[in-house]
Amino acid sequence: MDDKSNPKFFVDTCTLLNYTDQLFNSSFRFAISEVTLREIENIKYASYKDEETKYKARKVTRLLVENQDKYDVFLLSDEIYQMIDYLDLDETPDNLIAMSVEYWFEKINPIDFVTDDLCLYNIITQLLPLKTKLGSEVFGSNEKDIYKGYKELYLDDDKLSYFYEHQTENQFDNVLNEYLIIDDIKSNPIDAYRWTNEGYQHLSNRSIKSEVLGTIKPLDIYQSCAFDSINKNEITVLTGKAGVGKTSIPLYFLQSLLEKGKIKKIYIIYHFETLKNAKTLGYIKGDLNTKILNTSSIGGILASKYGDIVQVQRMMQDGVLEIIPTANIRGIELNDCGLLVTESQDIDSYTLKTILQRCGKNVKCCFEGDILEQSDMNCRSIGLDRMIDVFKGFDQFGYIKLKNNYRNPISSLADKM
Structure with a gap:
């Protein structure tokens, strides 16, 4: 040839x-x-x-x-x-x-x-x-073929007028709990709605207040959708690169619920090993909590959010915070609590299903991860993709792909590597 x-x-x-x-x-x-x-x-x-x-x-x-x-x-x-x-x-x-x-x-x-x-x-x-x-x-x-939890489009004056007058019509074929983000002519987002059984519901620019963590407000319209989804739905998935807020937003919300007495405990599940190939944490002095905080990234993440590791340890000792490796989720019953599953992109479908099956009454579930960062070379199954595909359109499920990195310019530059 x-x-x-x-x-x-x-x-x-x-x-x-x-x-x-x-x-x-x-x-x-x-x-x-x-x-x-x-x-x-x-x-x-x-x-x-x-x-x-x-x-x-x-x-x-x-x-x-x-x-x-x-x-x-x-x-x-x-x-x-x-x-x-x-x-x-x-x-x-x-x-x-x-x-x-x-x-x-x-x-x-x-x-x-x-x-x-x-x-x-x-x-x-x-x-x-x-x-x-x-x-x-x-x-x-x-x-157009990728489900992001929202559809983003520009409407000229005539189409915008029609939309405002016919908000009970599903004009853009949104699935239940999918968001509609309206852009201006320069592609800047200016407004957002969530499709419900009653029609399009306008989003309010709400904040989350916590005595321990402080107050956060949405920094863009995608974060506004995330705030709304976590507030309205039993299960919310947030994905995006580092610095988009996919960990901070659910953590602030769950801490706020804890302080208001709406939940009794926060569970954080992190990926140490897959369920079927679980290994022990190895020998490190101290109890299980000490090992968890010192052998996983979750300890550093929580310390940065709560101010220091001492506050994290105090909450664990008081029984209002528990960190569980995916290898240890069998036999656990989750009720009256908030659940944050971190680094979900590395968790397979079998393990994600097991986590959801542990949930009983009054559980607010949040999953965060970066779908483009699956580190499992054999890719037994891309669980987070599968979960989004199966759950989209369910009346208590929401998903948002967050876009903007607010950490620092170096972090944004690293995304291009």
Whole structure:
């Protein structure tokens, strides 16, 4: 093959589904795995897939038949399975695709890999020395297909007038408890509403007051949505990079509830090891609480919020604060309390489900994490993604993807690394 006939990208199933038009209308060729063809065929008839995804799969199938000169199909060989065995990986579709890309890169010609699957992205970037990109980096943002807990749009004067006069109509197909953020002509957010069973409900710019922690106010409209969700819903998920407020906001709110007597205790669950592969904390002088505060990041985080570690220890001794590693959640019954689950992006679906099953009456649940920072190389399951996908539209669930970093300029710069 000459350079022009060589595929420019090796793409996975998600990329093929999400960027179909860009791929088939481009001037370059692309490569896919045999695994992707099987997955596309399965999606077309899968009962667990929504109709939009099934439609995408049918469209891809038609275009693959009509444009066979646009792509190459990499067939699985014995070498691929030998690579799987050598690296001690499971024969999952993601791992088979990853090894196919590695083989192509080493044996056929160097090629960039493009994926819209975060699990597969982590496998490739952490396991293999390949140049890997997200679909949005190559083909542009596909934001309309990503659930962020809100829809953000600009309305001209006529549309804005119609919206204000017909707020009981679900004009923008929001799911229950999803927010509508209205921008001005320069894309600056100016107003926000939450879709309810009665219509769009305007957000008030409320603050959270705590005698111990002080008072915080929302710094932008996305934080206003987070304040509203935690106040209104039993379960709220907040995601975003460092410095967006995803830990501070729920902690202030739960502390406020504790001081008002609306809950009796705050539980903080942090990810030390996954439930199925739990290990002991190791030998450190002191009791379990001392080990927890000195062997995990949660001790430093709480000390920075409460002023010092002594205040944290005092609350634990008084029985109003308890820190639990995910490995220790079995057998615990949670009632009349606030629950904050930190670093949720690293917790698999099995463990998240177990945490939720521990919740009894009068429990305010908050989960925080950064979905783009899953550190589990094998990606057994991206639990937080799964949780958001399953719970969205539930009448006591809210999710907000926070955007703006308020920590310091260096932290914002680090996000670009």
